[in-house]
Amino acid sequence: MNTNGYVKFTRGVLFHPAFQKKNRELCNLGAFMWLIMEASFVKRQYRINNQEITLKRGQLCCSIRYMAEAWGWNKSRVQRYLDQLKNFSVITSDTPNDTPSDTPNILTICNYDEYQDTPSDTSSDTKHNKINNKINNNINDPAFEDWWKAFNYVGPNKGVKGKAEKFYHRNKKDSDLLVKILTTYNHYSSHQQENKLGVPMVTTWLNGKNWETYNITPEKDEFQISKPKDYKDYVYAVKKQMRLLSITDDMVVKMRKENLITEEEFKAW
Numbered sequence: 237m238n239t240n241g242y243v244k245f246t247r248g249v250l251f252h253p254a255f256q257k258k259n260r261e262l263c264n265l266g267a268f269m270w271l272i273m274e275a276s277f278v279k280r281q282y283r284i285n286n287q288e289i290t291l292k293r294g295q296l297c298c299s300i301r302y303m304a305e306a307w308g309w310n311k312s313r314v315q316r317y318l319d320q321l322k323n324f325s326v327i328t329s330d331t332p333n334d335t336p337s338d339t340p341n342i343l344t345i346c347n348y349d350e351y352q353d354t355p356s357d358t359s360s361d362t363k364h365n366k367i368n369n370k371i372n373n374n375i376n377d378p379a380f381e382d383w384w385k386a387f388n389y390v391g392p393n394k395g396v397k398g399k400a401e402k403f404y405h406r407n408k409k410d411s412d413l414l415v416k417i418l419t420t421y422n423h424y425s426s427h428q429q430e431n432k433l434g435v436p437m438v439t440t441w442l443n444g445k446n447w448e449t450y451n452i453t454p455e456k457d458e459f460q461i462s463k464p465k466d467y468k469d470y471v472y473a474v475k476k477q478m479r480l481l482s483i484t485d486d487m488v489v490k491m492r493k494e495n496l497i498t499e500e501e502f503k504a505w
Contacts (some may be wrong), residue, residue: 253347260409261308267317269308271296271327271343272351278387285339289332294348298492299340305406379476380404383414385470387438388422395439403442415473420447471496474505 262270274290276282283289284297304311321327324333329341345351380401385503387394394400407413421441428435441447467487474488476499492502 237246254398262306264317267307267309268301268321270303272345272348274298275343275345275348275352277352282339285336287332287335289340289342291342294345294352295342296341296345297342301398306409316401346354377401377405379408382472382475383418384438386422388425389435389438393437393444395437399439400442417442417447418472420450420468424450462477467491468496475501477501477504 254311273297273436275294276296277293279290280348281288282291283298286396289297300311303309304314305313308315318327318329322329325346328344329342332342361400379388381402384394384397404414417490421438424441424446425435436444436446466492468484470483471491473483474491488497488502488505492499497505
C-alpha cells in the first residue's frame with residue numbers, strides 16, 4: 237500500500253449519518269483523526285470559557301470532557317490516550333498564558349504538516365488573511381444552518397444563534413434528539429400562531445428543554461396537538477436521511493412533488 241501523499245476528508249466525516257449508531261465509540265485511530273480535524277489549519281484567535289487565546293497551525297484547545305463526549309469515551313480513557321500520544325511524541329500539551337486555571341491545555345499535533353498539506357495560498361498575505369478572517373468570523377456548519385432555518389419562528393429574532401449552534405454541536409451525534417426538538421417546536425409554534433398566541437424563541441425552547449414536556453397526543457388542548465400538522469414538518473429529517481417511523485413513503489412522495497426535496501434526496505430515501 238502506498239503511504240505517501242494525502243487523502244482529503246471533510247471534517248464532518250466522523251459524524252456522517254451513515255456511520256451513526258447509538259452509544260458509538262471512536263477507535264484510537266478515529267480519535268486521532270478527530271484531533272487532526274479539530275486542529276487549526278492556520279493561525280487564528282479562538283474563544284473558550286470567555287477567554288480568547290491564539291492557536292497556531294496544528295493546535296487545538298478543548299477540555300477532556302468535551303473530547304470524551306465527542307469520542308464516546310470516559311474521561312479517564314481520554315487522558316490515558318493523550319498521555320500515550322505524548323509518550324510517543326505525537327502531541328505536546330501546554331498551558332495557555334494569562335488564562336484562568338480551568339482553561340484547558342493547548343494540544344499541539346507534532347509534525348502537523350505530515351498529516352495536513354500546506355495550503356498553496358499561504359505564501360500570499362492577502363489570501364492568508366482572508367482565510368483567517370473566515371475562521372475568525374466563525375463560518376457556520378451547513379448542517380447546523382439547515383437545522384436552524386427549519387424552525388418555524390415568525391418573529392424577527394429566533395434567539396441567540398451562537399448558543400443554538402453550541403447546543404447543536406454538543407448534541408449532533410443524537411439525530412433523534414435534534415429531530416424531536418425541531419418537530420415539537422414547529423408543532424407548538426403552528427398551534428400558537430393559529431390561536432394568535434405568542435411563540436417562544438428557539439433558544440428559549442432549548443434552554444427550558446421544553447421538548448421534554450411537550451407531547452403530541454390524540455387529546456387537544458392549549459399545549460397539545462393531535463398529530464403532526466402535515467408532512468412538511470419532516471422535510472428536514474428526510475433531507476438528512478433520518479429514518480423515523482413517523483415518516484411514510486407517501487409523505488416523501490408529496491415532498492418530491494412539491495419540490496421540498498431534490499430528486500437525489502428522494503432516490504436516496
